[in-house]
Amino acid sequence: MFWHNLKYEIKTVMREKDFILWMLLFPIILGTLFKVAFGSIYENAETFHTIPVAVVETKENEVFAGMLTAMTEGEEPALSATVTDDGEARKLLFDGDVYGILYVGDTVELSVTGKGMQQTILQEIVARCSVYETVIRDAIAENPAAVSDAVKALSAEVDVCRKNASEAGNPDVYVQYFYNLIAMVAICGCMTGLHVSTNSQANQSTLGARRNCSATPKSIHLVTGVLGSAVSQTCSMVVCVTFLRFVLRVNFGGSLFLLYLSAILSGFLGVTMGFFVGSIGRMRYEVKEAISMSVSMVLCFLSGLMVGNMKGIIAEHMPWINRVNPVAIMSDSFYCLNMYSDYRRFMTKIVGMLIYIVAFTVIGVLFARRKKYASI
Amino acid sequence: MQVFKAFLRVLRSKFGSAVIYIALFALVGIIMTKSDTSQTVWEKAAMAVVINDLDNSVESRALAECISRGNKVVAPFDNEDDLTDAMYYGRVDFALTIPEGFGARISAGETDGLLSSYYIHESYSMENLKMLLDKFVTTYTAYRALGQDSDAAAKATDEALSKEVEVTIASRVEEEKDNEGLLIFFRYLPYILMCVIMNTLCPALTAMNKKDVRFRTDCSGIRPSSYTMQVFSASALFVGLIWLAFVILGVVLNGALYSGRLWLVVLNSLLFALFASVLAMFASEFSPSGTIVNILTQVSSLGMCFLCGVFVGQELLGSGVLAVARFLPAYWYIRIIRMLNGEIPFTASEAAIALGIQAAFVAMFVLLTLLVRRTRYAGVATHRTAEA
Numbered sequence: 155m156f157w158h159n160l161k162y163e164i165k166t167v168m169r170e171k172d173f174i175l176w177m178l179l180f181p182i183i184l185g186t187l188f189k190v191a192f193g194s195i196y197e198n199a200e201t202f203h204t205i206p207v208a209v210v211e212t213k214e215n216e217v218f219a220g221m222l223t224a225m226t227e228g229e230e231p232a233l234s235a236t237v238t239d240d241g242e243a244r245k246l247l248f249d250g251d252v253y254g255i256l257y258v259g260d261t262v263e264l265s266v267t268g269k270g271m272q273q274t275i276l277q278e279i280v281a282r283c284s285v286y287e288t289v290i291r292d293a294i295a296e297n298p299a300a301v302s303d304a305v306k307a308l309s310a311e312v313d314v315c316r317k318n319a320s321e322a323g324n325p326d327v328y329v330q331y332f333y334n335l336i337a338m339v340a341i342c343g344c345m346t347g348l349h350v351s352t353n354s355q356a357n358q359s360t361l362g363a364r365r366n367c368s369a370t371p372k373s374i375h376l377v378t379g380v381l382g383s384a385v386s387q388t389c390s391m392v393v394c395v396t397f398l399r400f401v402l403r404v405n406f407g408g409s410l411f412l413l414y415l416s417a418i419l420s421g422f423l424g425v426t427m428g429f430f431v432g433s434i435g436r437m438r439y440e441v442k443e444a445i446s447m448s449v450s451m452v453l454c455f456l457s458g459l460m461v462g463n464m465k466g467i468i469a470e471h472m473p474w475i476n477r478v479n480p481v482a483i484m485s486d487s488f489y490c491l492n493m494y495s496d497y498r499r500f501m502t503k504i505v506g507m508l509i510y511i512v513a514f515t516v517i518g519v520l521f522a523r524r525k526k527y528a529s530i
Numbered sequence: 531m532q533v534f535k536a537f538l539r540v541l542r543s544k545f546g547s548a549v550i551y552i553a554l555f556a557l558v559g560i561i562m563t564k565s566d567t568s569q570t571v572w573e574k575a576a577m578a579v580v581i582n583d584l585d586n587s588v589e590s591r592a593l594a595e596c597i598s599r600g601n602k603v604v605a606p607f608d609n610e611d612d613l614t615d616a617m618y619y620g621r622v623d624f625a626l627t628i629p630e631g632f633g634a635r636i637s638a639g640e641t642d643g644l645l646s647s648y649y650i651h652e653s654y655s656m657e658n659l660k661m662l663l664d665k666f667v668t669t670y671t672a673y674r675a676l677g678q679d680s681d682a683a684a685k686a687t688d689e690a691l692s693k694e695v696e697v698t699i700a701s702r703v704e705e706e707k708d709n710e711g712l713l714i715f716f717r718y719l720p721y722i723l724m725c726v727i728m729n730t731l732c733p734a735l736t737a738m739n740k741k742d743v744r745f746r747t748d749c750s751g752i753r754p755s756s757y758t759m760q761v762f763s764a765s766a767l768f769v770g771l772i773w774l775a776f777v778i779l780g781v782v783l784n785g786a787l788y789s790g791r792l793w794l795v796v797l798n799s800l801l802f803a804l805f806a807s808v809l810a811m812f813a814s815e816f817s818p819s820g821t822i823v824n825i826l827t828q829v830s831s832l833g834m835c836f837l838c839g840v841f842v843g844q845e846l847l848g849s850g851v852l853a854v855a856r857f858l859p860a861y862w863y864i865r866i867i868r869m870l871n872g873e874i875p876f877t878a879s880e881a882a883i884a885l886g887i888q889a890a891f892v893a894m895f896v897l898l899t900l901l902v903r904r905t906r907y908a909g910v911a912t913h914r915t916a917e918a
Contacts, residue, residue, distance in 0.1 A: 172818075172819070172822060173819070173821055173822065176821075176822055176825045176826070177825070179829075180825050180828070180829055183829050183833060184828075184829055184832060184833055187832075187833045187836055187837055188836060190837070190850075190851055190854070191836045191837055191842065191847060191851050192836075192842070193848075194848060195842070195846050195847070195848075198848075199846050200651055200653055201651065201652050201653060202652055202653060202654050202656065202657050205654075232657060232661075244700060247700055248700075248875075250845070255700065263696070263698070264695070264697045264698070265697070265698045265699075265700040266697060266698075266699065266700065267699065267700050269575055270575055270654075271575045271577075271653070271654035271655055271658060272654055273575065273697070274575040274654075274658055275654060275657055275658050275661065277695055277697055278658060278661045278662065278665070279661070280695045280697075281665070281691075281693075281695045282661070282665050284693055284695055285665060285669055285690050285691060285693070288690045288693065289669060289672045289673065289690060292673075292676070292686065292690075293672075293676050296676055296677075296678075297676045297677055300675055300676045300677060303672075303675035303676075304672040304673075304675050304676055305672075306675070307668055307671040307672040307674075307675045308668050308669070308672045309668075310641065310668060310671070312641040312642060312664050312667055312668060313641075313642045313643065314641060314642065314643075314644050314645055314660075314663040314664055314666075314667045315626075315643075315644070315645045315646065315647050315659070315660060315663050316643050316645070316646040316647070317646075317647050317649070317656065318646055318647065318648045318649075319648075319649060319650070319652065320614065320617070320648065320649065320650045322614065322650075325618070325650045325651055327618065327619070327620065327651070331836075338828070342824075342825065342828075345821045345824065437546075438546070439820075440544060440546070440547045440733065440820065441546045441547050441550070443547065443820050443821075443824070444546070444547030444548075444550040444551055444729070445550055447551075447729065447824045448550055448551050448554040448555065448729075449554065451554070451555075451558070451725065451828070452554050452557065452558060455558050455561070455562075456561075459832075460558075460562070460718075460721065460832075460835070460841050461562060461841060462841075462842070463619060463620055465619055466616075466619030466620055466621045469615065469616075469619065469621065470621060489618070493614055493618060494611065494614070499611060
C-alpha cells in the first residue's frame with residue numbers, strides 16, 4: 155500500500171505541469187537576474203582599485219607633491235590624480251569621476267560628496283600631510299640638527315604589515331544572494347507540502363473527504379504525500395543548483411556533491427514546513443497559504459535575501475535568530491561548504507535541517523491524524 | 531454597482547490572508563528601515579578591527595590607541611570560525627596581530643614586517659590600514675630620530691596622530707536632502723507593495739474571472755465596459771486602502787507628517803501602487819492558481835527590485851544592468867528617491883519625466899489587460915457560437 159500510494163502521489167505531483175514549470179523557471183529567471191545584477195559588483199566595488207582624485211593647486215607644496223608622487227606610482231598605486239582647476243574638479247566630483255578634491259596650498263584640504271572608505275583614505279592622506287608638518291615643527295623646536303633625519307624617517311618607504319589573506323573558498327560576499335536564492339526555492343516547497351495536508355483533510359478538499367473514507371491508514375497517506383512532494387522538490391533543487399553552478403557558473407566553492415545533498419535536504423525541509431503549517435488549525439487553505447508564503451518571505455528576508463548584510467546585523471544583535479531560522483540554516487550550510495575546509499560546521503547545519511524535517515513531519519502527522527468532522 | 535459590490539464581497543472573503551500579508555510585509559519594511567544607516571554630515575568610514583596585542587608595550591598600546599580612534603575595536607573571538615564569519619559578513623574588516631617584541635623592534639629602528647594582519651576581502655579597508663600603520667611607524671621613527679626616548683616618542687606620535695583633519699562636503703547649490711529616514715522606508719516600498727497587492731488582489735480577480743462567474747456575467751444585462759470599469763474601481767479602492775496604510779506607516783516611522791518635496795515621494799509610491807495593481811489585473815487574466823501567483827509575485831518583485839536598485843544601490847549596478855532597468859518602472863521610482871536623497875541632482879523636469887514614465891507603464895498595462903480580456907472573451911464567444 156505504501157509503494158502504491160507513493161507512486162500515485164509522485165504521478166499526481168508531476169501532473170501539475172504549470173506548477174512544475176514555474177518551480178523550474180523560478181530559480182532560472184531569478185538566478186539569471188542576480189547574475190546580471192551582481193556578477194561583477196564584488197570585483198568592481200568591494201575589492202581595492204586605485205582611487206581617482208582631483209588635485210587643485212593654489213600654491214606649491216613640496217611635502218604634498220612628494221607624497222602624491224609616491225602614491226601615484228607603482229603597479230597598482232593608491233591614487234590616480236588629475237591636476238585641474240576648481241570648476242573642472244567640481245564637475246568631476248559631481249559626475250562621480252573622482253572621489254574627492256584635494257585643495258593644495260600651505261595646507262591641504264579635502265572636499266568630498268559622500269562617506270565611504272575611499273573618502274576616508276583621502277582623509278588619511280591629508281592627515282599624513284598634517285602630521286608631517288607637526289613633526290617638522292616639533293623637530294625645529296626641539297632639535298634643529300635632526301630635522302633632516304626626521305624628514306628622512308617620515309619619507310621612508312616602509313612595509314609595516316605582513317598581509318595574510320584567508321585562503322578559504324570564494325570570498326565574494328555577493329554569492330550569499332545565490333545561497334539565499336537556493337534556500338528560497340527550497341522554502342517555496344512549502345506550497346507542495348501545504349497541498350499534501352490540504353488533500354488529506356476532509357474539511358479542506360473533496361479529495362481529503364474521499365481519503366478520510368478510505369481504508370488506507372491516514373499516516374500512510376500523509377507520509378507518502380510528503381515523500382511524493384519531496385521527490386518533485388528534489389527535481390527543482392537539482393535543476394536550480396545545476397543551472398546556477400554550470401550555466402551561470404556561480405562559484406560556490408566546496409564539494410559539489412555536498413552542495414547537491416544540502417540543497418535536496420533544504421527542499422525536503424521546505425516541503426515538511428508547508429505540511430506542518432497545513433496540518434495545524436482549521437483555517438481555510440487561502441489563509442494557510444498566506445501564512446506559509448509570508449512567513450517564508452520574512453525568513454528569507456532575515457536570512458539576507460533582500461538586504462545582503464542582514465545576517466551579519468542579526469548575528470550582532472540577536473544571534474539566536476540565525477540559529478533557529480530554517481532559511482538561515484539552509485544558506486549557512488552552503489556558506490560553510492564554501493568557507494570551511496573541514497565539515498564540522500556543515501554537519502551541524504545538516505543535523506539542524508534533519509531535526510526540523512523530523513519535527514515538522516512528526517508534529518504535522520500528529521496534528522492531522524484522528525480528526526473527526528461533525529459536518530463538512 | 532452589482533459587480534463592484536460582488537468584487538468587494540470576494541475581497542472581504544480574502545481579508546484574513548490579506549491582513550497576514552500586510553502585517554508581515556509591514557514588519558519587513560520596518561526592519562529594513564531600522565537596519566539601514568543614513569548620513570547627514572561627513573564622517574570617517576569606520577573600520578571594524580580585532581587587535582591581538584601580544585606585546586603590551588608602550589608602543590603597542592599607542593598603536594592600538596591610534597587604530598581605535600575613529601574605528602571600532604572588536605573583542606577577539608573565541609574561535610577562528612566566528613572570526614571568519616564576522617569578516618565574511620563585514621562585521622570585522624581584519625584582525626591585526628601585534629607580535630611580542632614589537633616595541634623593541636620599532637625602538638631599534640626596524641620598520642618592515644613588524645605586524646601581521648588576517649583578512650578575507652582585499653578591500654579599501656586594507657589599504658586604509660596600510661596607510662594608518664605606515665603613518666604610525668614613520669612618525670614614531672621620526673620622533674626617535676629627534677632623540678626622544680621610546681615613551682616620549684610614543685606619546686608624541688599619539689598626539690601628532692590624534693589631530694583631526696577637516697573634510698568639507700561639496701554640494702550643488704540646488705541640492706538639498708529631504709528626510710532620509712523616511713526615504714529609506716519609501717526606497718523599499720516597491721517590493722512590499724508588489725508583494726502585498728499582487729498576493730491579495732490576484733486571488734480576488736482570479737475568482738471574478740472564473741469561467742462560471744464570467745459566463746453568468748456574460749448572460750446578464752450588464753455591458754462588458756461597465757463590468758470592467760466596476761472591477762477597476764473596486765480594485766482601485768482596495769489598492770488605495772493598502773497604499774494609504776503604508777503611507778500612514780511611513781508617517782508613524784518618521785514621527786512627522788509629510789511636507790514640501792516629500793509629497794513627491796508619496797505621489798511616486800501611489801503611481802507604483804497603481805502599477806502593482808494593474809500588473810496584478812494583467813496576471814489574473816490568465817487565471818493562475820494561488821501557488822503560481824505566489825511564485826509570479828516573487829519573480830517579478832524580487833527581479834525588478836534587484837535590477838532597478840531597490841535592494842542594491844543603482845550606483846553599484848553596472849551600466850548594462852541600468853540600461854535594462856530603464857525599461858522597468860522601479861528604476862524611475864528609485865530615481866526620484868535618489869533625487870530627494872541628494873544622490874543625483876533634483877530637477878522638476880527630471881522628476882516629472884520619472885513620474886510620467888511610471889504613469890505610462892500603468893497605462894500600458896491597463897491597455898494590455900483590456901486587450902487580453904477582449905481577446906479571451908472573443909475566443910470564448912467564438913467557441914460557444916461554434917458549439918451552438
